Amino acid sequence: MPNKISNISVDCVVFGYDTITKSLNVLLIKRYLESKEKEVLVDDYVLTGYHVYEDETLDDSATRVLKELTGLTNQYKKQFKAFGDPDRLLSEKDLIWIDKEAFSLRTITIAYYFLLKTEDVDVTRNKYQAKWFPLRSLPELGFDHKKIIEEAHEDLKTKCLAEPIIFELLPDKFTINDVQDLYESILGIEIDNRNFRRKLINKKYIIPLDEKQVGVSKKPAQLYMFSKDIYKKMYHKNYLISI
Amino acid sequence: MPNKISNISVDCVVFGYDTITKSLNVLLIKRYLESKEKEVLVDDYVLTGYHVYEDETLDDSATRVLKELTGLTNQYKKQFKAFGDPDRLLSEKDLIWIDKEAFSLRTITIAYYFLLKTEDVDVTRNKYQAKWFPLRSLPELGFDHKKIIEEAHEDLKTKCLAEPIIFELLPDKFTINDVQDLYESILGIEIDNRNFRRKLINKKYIIPLDEKQVGVSKKPAQLYMFSKDIYKKMYHKNYLISI
DNA sequence: CTAATAAACGTAAATATGACGTTTATTAAA
């Protein structure tokens, strides 16, 4: 029997990277609800998301959600998957949380991920009690948001091998080792530093600056920047068959 | 103003490859409607798609649509994008075609593409008047289906460079040149035959058979098969940073 | 002044790629 209508929302997996702790993080908001008797019913975390407005594209909707959460627009954004299993919001906790009236239907969510520079956002200054969590040690997550994050991570793994999106997660001025550490965090692998360094430095779009790290207690590293313009001019895409 | 409900459908881009004409094809169905006065109102082609049933996952829904169209199950399938612009079904033609009552809401479609071996499907034997069209010369398409096909093609381009899904489009027994021609069709590039041949033959999962082409009027080519088992054993995935 | 440490540089072998030339097996035409 066809079900002709559904709820539509977007959910946003917001990735950030902490160069100090070398941790790839996800921005989550608290899901907190008490009953009349002051008993805590749900106390876990979820992705930010919201219903899609009537006159809004899906992309605009995701952008709006990110702006409300972080104040940022113009971040790297990718729609990576729609989640719509009929039972995806049917756990006991989730039924308490959601508006049962409106949600008697299935809810389909169009999931996006965003890449942003952690330095650009002050998470203490938003109404959602948003908090960064390392991807490696996520808290308990509501709905099917653990799965959504995992799939975002998988897509990010593939994507960062083919396009230079990794620089969306780094400060404008970074060291070679920052880039390597971030690749290692995303991909979960170890990379030989000497080979990686040579490979990266040889790219014309990796520009050495007249600056070094300050405030480090070892030999300060050379800082670099990424030139998107030069990258684009080099006529990517690479048609390298790597099967 | 939040719009809490929408129509949800799946649309399927079905890719097939004709080794004779070296053409990457898409399977389309006729959209045909006459008014009471026998005037033809719409006469173009569309992707197959349908509403998502109540107790069905999105994936199952796409699988069901493909089965109705081709009789096939177990084909390579990928959910690649959701399309939900508020005005995506508002052209004059489209308004005539769709069920206005039910579709006063926005319709969001979850788009999939399928890869199948053309030999496996007899398109003359289905109720939809389905027909293969070369991707290079598509007919007039209804709704926003031209855009959907283009985005499917883009995703396929990326995906076929990273995973051996190209063999899903070829017969079980193929020649090296078949593989090259198909890469060229998908990517829209020319590849040096001698280098490609060397590269492919060196892969352990490309198995030469004790068979050659028959019925060709030139030197008959060696036939090969693809071993998914051997491919998997070789511990892909390749973490090759190709930016 | 020295030890510790991370940054940065270097090297040699193996492998892969890009750009070509040549030979072979087959059929259709002479």
Added chain:
DNA sequence: TTTAATAAACGTCATATTTACGTTTATTAG
């Protein structure tokens, strides 16, 4: 029966890239 045409298949060489390591340098803390 030979020959021309053609696609398949093989070969070569220079260059680029990758892999797997070893070494030197600049800095701070003690």
